[in-house]
Amino acid sequence: MNEKQFNRRKWKSLGFFIIVVGITWFSAHLTAFNFIEGITTIPAAFIWMAENLWITADTFDRLPGIMDRLIETILMSIAATTLAAILSFFLGLAGSNTTSKNSVIGAFARFIASVARNIPIVAWALILLLSFGQNSLTGFLALFIGTVGLLTRAFIEVIDEAGLSAYEALTATGSTFFQIVGKAVMPQTMPQMVSWVLFMIETNIRSATLVGLLTGTGIGYSFDLYYKMRDYHTVTLITMLIVITVICIELTSNRIRKVII
Structure with missing residues (x-):
């Protein structure tokens, strides 16, 4: 220089x-x-x-109820992510340049992914709150829609980056679309897709806490309730449980990723 x-x-x-x-x-x-x-x-x-912000002995009396809310949050996050992953897989096939059979359907799949991805999950919760009210369905749908957008985009990129040799060989032999997907696309892309799903489960558990503040569900509801009561000792317990849960989920996900990738 x-x-x-x-x-x-x-x-x-x-x-x-x-x-x-x-x-x-x-x-x-x-x-x-x-x-x-x-x-x-x-x-x-x-x-x-x-x-x-410290935990007292009396705080642990509320632990069973808090754990129920925490388990509700975890299960809702896993359910929303799993169902979103199934839909995102088909949208990814439709939107990928490799597997897309119709340019209009491909553009529509990418459009859905773009809209769902660019609106934050918390914003989706606010939008759905007007129609469905404060309940678990609102939180589930907010997580589901946001996850569909992120996973669809990720799956499209994963499929596009996969090798074309097996895909072209099966296409030349006259195999059906689903045979090609099952024999050529899925074996190459499944580890990366599973990794993305695990990542979204981690992310959605964090997001579900914020969504719960709006929808009155899960651990977010408990946090909001005790915060408004100015019971900061219980708020500290809830925060610690959320942190421990996220760390445990992340360690488990990292372990699974090392096995499958």
């Missing part, structure tokens, strides 16, 4: 830094955010956490 290129890159970096600082300052001014006041409140926040 010569001196001219170095100076050009330096001025670009400086310009980018000035733009970022300007946007930050403008945003803080627009929202009346005081940086100094925000920094000075950090010690008080840690003191409050130390005084309130």
Whole structure:
């Protein structure tokens, strides 16, 4: 890199830094955010956490009810992800350039994936809340729709990246579409697809907690209930259970991925 290129890159970096600082300052001014006041409140926040966010012996009396809600959240996440994976597999076949038999159907499958993926799951929960109300069905559908969008996009990419040699060989022999899918596509793509499904189960358990705040279901409902009651000890217990659950699911998923990939 010569001196001219170095100076050009330096001025670009400086310009980018000035733009970022300007946007930050403008945003803080627009929202009346005081940086100094925000920094000075950090010690008080840690003191409050130390005084309130710890688990007492009485808190464990509520553990059975909380565990029921947590299990409900886990099962709803797994069910939504599993059913979404089945639908996403067929949408992936329809949307992939490798296996698509109709350009219109392929475009429609990619359109569904794009719409479902680009609207956050929490936003889907708010939209569905107006029609279905606060119940488990609303939370399930929000997770289901969001997962369909993400998995369909992922499955399309996985199928497109698969090798074409087996696909072309079976096509040349006159095999049916489903024979080609079963013998050529699935053996190559299934490990990656299972990995994506496991990843979505992890993600949906986290998302289900937020969705539960809106729909009044699962562990999110328990968190919201005790938070509004200002029972911060129980809130701490719920938070710890969510963290432990997510870590356990992630470790299990990683173990399964090592086996299948």
